[in-house]
Amino acid sequence: xxxxxxxxxxxxxxxxxxxxxxxxxxxxxxxxxxxLDDIPPEDLERRERIRDAIFRTQGITFTVYGDGExxxxxxxxxxxxxxxxxxxxxxxxxxxxxxxxxxxxFLDDLYVGERAALHDGIxxxxxxxxxxxxxxxxxxxxxxxEARCLVSGVDLIRDHEGTYxxxxxxxxxxxxxxxxxxxxxxxxxxxxxxxxxxxVRPVDQYGQLLLNALRSVAPPAAGEQPLAVVLTPGVHNSxxxxxxxxxxxxxxxxVEGRDLVVxxxxxxxxxxxxxRRVDVIYRRIDDxxxxxxxxxPDSALGVPGLMSAARAGNVTVVNAVGNGVxxxxxxxxxxxxxxxxxxxxxxxxxxxxxxLLWDDEQRQHVLDNLGSMVVKxxxxxxxxxxxxxxxxxxxxxxxxxxxxxxxxxxxxxxxxVQLSRHPTLVGDHLEGRHVDLRPFAIAGxxxxxxxxxxxxxxxxxxSLVVNSSQGGGSKDTWVLEHDPISVGDDDGxxx
Amino acid sequence: MRFDIRYTxxxxxxxxxSESQNALRACPTSDDRQTVSHYRVVTRPSARVHSYxxxxxxxxxxxxxxxxxxxxxxxxxxTVDTTPSRAVTVGPRPWDVYEERFRDEHLEFLxxxxxxxxxxxxxxxxxxxxxxxxxxxxxxxxxxxxLVGTSFEYAPGATYVGVDVDELFATRQGVCQDFAHVxxxxxxSIGVPARYVSGYYFAVQDDSSDEPDVDEVDVQTHAWVExxxxxxGWLALDPTNRQQVGERHVKxxxxxxxxxxxxxxxxxxxxxxxxxxxxxxxxxMVAAQEQQQQQ
Numbered sequence: 149x150x151x152x153x154x155x156x157x158x159x160x161x162x163x164x165x166x167x168x169x170x171x172x173x174x175x176x177x178x179x180x181x182x183x184l185d186d187i188p189p190e191d192l193e194r195r196e197r198i199r200d201a202i203f204r205t206q207g208i209t210f211t212v213y214g215d216g217e218x219x220x221x222x223x224x225x226x227x228x229x230x231x232x233x234x235x236x237x238x239x240x241x242x243x244x245x246x247x248x249x250x251x252x253x254f255l256d257d258l259y260v261g262e263r264a265a266l267h268d269g270i271x272x273x274x275x276x277x278x279x280x281x282x283x284x285x286x287x288x289x290x291x292x293x294e295a296r297c298l299v300s301g302v303d304l305i306r307d308h309e310g311t312y313x314x315x316x317x318x319x320x321x322x323x324x325x326x327x328x329x330x331x332x333x334x335x336x337x338x339x340x341x342x343x344x345x346x347x348v349r350p351v352d353q354y355g356q357l358l359l360n361a362l363r364s365v366a367p368p369a370a371g372e373q374p375l376a377v378v379l380t381p382g383v384h385n386s387x388x389x390x391x392x393x394x395x396x397x398x399x400x401x402x403v404e405g406r407d408l409v410v411x412x413x414x415x416x417x418x419x420x421x422x423x424r425r426v427d428v429i430y431r432r433i434d435d436x437x438x439x440x441x442x443x444x445p446d447s448a449l450g451v452p453g454l455m456s457a458a459r460a461g462n463v464t465v466v467n468a469v470g471n472g473v474x475x476x477x478x479x480x481x482x483x484x485x486x487x488x489x490x491x492x493x494x495x496x497x498x499x500x501x502x503x504l505l506w507d508d509e510q511r512q513h514v515l516d517n518l519g520s521m522v523v524k525x526x527x528x529x530x531x532x533x534x535x536x537x538x539x540x541x542x543x544x545x546x547x548x549x550x551x552x553x554x555x556x557x558x559x560x561x562x563x564x565v566q567l568s569r570h571p572t573l574v575g576d577h578l579e580g581r582h583v584d585l586r587p588f589a590i591a592g593x594x595x596x597x598x599x600x601x602x603x604x605x606x607x608x609x610x611s612l613v614v615n616s617s618q619g620g621g622s623k624d625t626w627v628l629e630h631d632p633i634s635v636g637d638d639d640g641x642x643x
Numbered sequence: 644m645r646f647d648i649r650y651t652x653x654x655x656x657x658x659x660x661s662e663s664q665n666a667l668r669a670c671p672t673s674d675d676r677q678t679v680s681h682y683r684v685v686t687r688p689s690a691r692v693h694s695y696x697x698x699x700x701x702x703x704x705x706x707x708x709x710x711x712x713x714x715x716x717x718x719x720x721x722t723v724d725t726t727p728s729r730a731v732t733v734g735p736r737p738w739d740v741y742e743e744r745f746r747d748e749h750l751e752f753l754x755x756x757x758x759x760x761x762x763x764x765x766x767x768x769x770x771x772x773x774x775x776x777x778x779x780x781x782x783x784x785x786x787x788x789x790l791v792g793t794s795f796e797y798a799p800g801a802t803y804v805g806v807d808v809d810e811l812f813a814t815r816q817g818v819c820q821d822f823a824h825v826x827x828x829x830x831x832s833i834g835v836p837a838r839y840v841s842g843y844y845f846a847v848q849d850d851s852s853d854e855p856d857v858d859e860v861d862v863q864t865h866a867w868v869e870x871x872x873x874x875x876g877w878l879a880l881d882p883t884n885r886q887q888v889g890e891r892h893v894k895x896x897x898x899x900x901x902x903x904x905x906x907x908x909x910x911x912x913x914x915x916x917x918x919x920x921x922x923x924x925x926x927x928m929v930a931a932q933e934q935q936q937q938q
Contacts, residue, residue, distance in 0.1 A: 410664060411707060441665070452662065452664035460693045
């Protein structure tokens with residue numbers, strides 16, 4: 149590894165996914181790294197071209213919102229996959245299932261139940277009532293199996309010790325699964341031999357799993373063959389590609405608000421052969437735009453009368469309306485307590501320690517140490533509006549000081565977590581770059597987690613921000629099967 | 644007092660519209676002051692009505708009409724018995740509203756909301772009144788109530804829903820919704836939880852007499868305010884009519900402001916121009932009851 153891709157590789161004291169502190173290759177990366185070492189650097193360019201061609205023909209883009217216009221660009225997949233051994237994944241999977249179970253139970257209790265966690269003081273009532281995404285309009289609308297977070301994308305990071313921790317829950321409209329599936333397709337063509345040498349658990353069952361789950365939460369009024377659709381805000385949405393992709397994967401219709409109509413509290417889709425009753429709507433439209441009768445009256449994206457149809461028990465809206473209350477970044481701090489409360493279990497995946505800024509002592513500590521803190525607005529997602537203390541200029545730190553003092557409920561702070569790093573292609577060699585992991589869980593009668601998920605990588609050297617909207621890339625993520633069987637020596641060339 | 648109430652909204656459209664979807668909040672609530680014994684909704688064209696009780700406790704009737712139509716009439720009829728408001732018998736101090744549990748319980752009625760903002764002038768005037776009233780919280784609230792009732796001019800058409808409180812404070816003109824929003828803003832600005840109430844009011848021409856001399860009136864939906872008083876509960880005040888809420892007030896429901904309890908919300912596809920005829924017919928049944936008792 150002195151001459152090949154790893155010739156300049158150092159772990160720099162970070163937890164590295166592939167190498168231990170002494171620089172030795174971790175067991176589950178041995179096969180991959182041996183294979184990578186066989187690849188001459190000049191061959192990499194060719195493989196990158198293959199990758200780019202695959203992604204271009206798939207039309208994979210991601211719109212980045214910034215100060216100016218949204219721009220479309222390809223969402224780059226790094227050539228080096230991430231490998232997760234079976235035993236490690238078992239813990240992650242169990243932890244995600246546990247977390248989503250507790251969150252679903254809480255949300256169901258909040259919107260249609262006794263609100264036990266509030267009465268018993270597990271979560272302060274005021275915190276819920278002041279959450280921007282607490283939807284009073286959704287009160288009393290049931291969801292089968294409590295599957296309010298039917299799709300969730302829990303963001304995990306690994307700290308300097310390699311401990312997986314939850315960073316945020318993403319219970320509204322988590323995106324990124326399309327990249328998981330596309331990355332896998334691309335990877336099997338870019339590194340076919342390396343892929344074949346590993347027993348990688350598949351991800352391409354996602355569409356079927358999602359469709360089954362969607363049908364399983366159809367209201368009782370639906371027949372034997374419930375009709376599900378994907379509802380998109382339209383081509384201008386940053387994740388439109390994914391909406392179309394998912395509809396195609398599931399073999400169901402992709403519709404916009406104007407394609408649906410509500411009559412007698414029943415939702416139907418306009419087709420060339422008349423109306424077809426719709427039972428389940430996988431909507432990728434934010435709550436506020438969903439139904440102008442109930443929410444923003446100026447929204448042209450939604451379906452007038454949809455909430456009333458859901459209330460009448462004629463359609464299920466997925467994910468449920470109002471999940472954002474539990475996505476509030478201050479609420480996040482209470483999730484471990486909710487797990488203990490609703491499930492009577494210790495959390496399998498710990499949180500990142502979080503400072504709640506309405507508490508005088510915690511706020512003062514944060515204000516005194518802003519330069520070493522990460523500060524996030526509670527209601528944002530996608531890495532927008534954050535302060536990363538160590539990387540911030542003085543005036544930005546001062547701006548956040550003022551923001552916090554004016555609205556302590558509006559922000560949370562965390563110590564900077566040194567995210568684990570992963571070998572990542574930089575030019576003609578590999579360097580360590582920070583990564584996180586977003587596993588996708590699907591809830592229905594039971595909760596299933598797609599093996600792996602989206603590994604996001606901060607492509608900029610030293611950057612801790614992995615969001616695709618902030619210049620991040622992605623990696624195919626290989627969860628290995630239990631009891632790996634040696635495939636034997638394979639002298640084949642990667643095509 | 645017993646009332647038969649008929650709420651009507653009739654829309655006549657310049658050209659046919661379709662796919663209308665509506666949410667009606669016209670059904671009086673049942674609480675310790677009033678009881679509803681009959682309620683029904685009829686629409687023309689007819690539609691299937693799905694009803695539910697919302698987060699705030701208000702009954703909502705939802706209905707849609709998909710086929711093209713040139714007019715829409717919504718009629719809600721009810722019979723309600725009301726009693727006078729409970730007198731305030733406690734004398735809480737202004738600082739009692741800062742008690743933690745009291746604040747937590749009423750949090751939603753303390754914060755600014757879309758129609759209830761309170762910046763400079765509103766807060767300043769409220770603070771001044773509070774200062775004058777000294778240690779008497781109920782007295783403070785009543786003086787704010789009187790201030791709104793006497794310094795604002797009732798001027799139909801002067802405002803639109805959505806005008807903000809500071810603007811109202813400058814023009815000092817408005818309708819009942821505006822009076823309510825201003826009083827709510829002043830209460831909240833001094834820490835007194837206050838909520839918006841939508842309802843019906845049996846109004847008569849001669850406001851000087853407590854006992855109206857007619858048994859039937861044609862009015863509009865009305866709005867007033869409820870302020871939370873520690874150890875008492877909600878104190879209901881009607882600043883538009885410069886009186887405390889009594890038997891002639893029939894409450895539909897409450898919320899943070901108009902948006903939470905607007906009588907009729909809806910959307911449709913078609914031209915924007917329409918004529919609206921909305922009204923409330925109220926018939927007082929007291930005499931009939933008394934006659935029955937005499938027999």
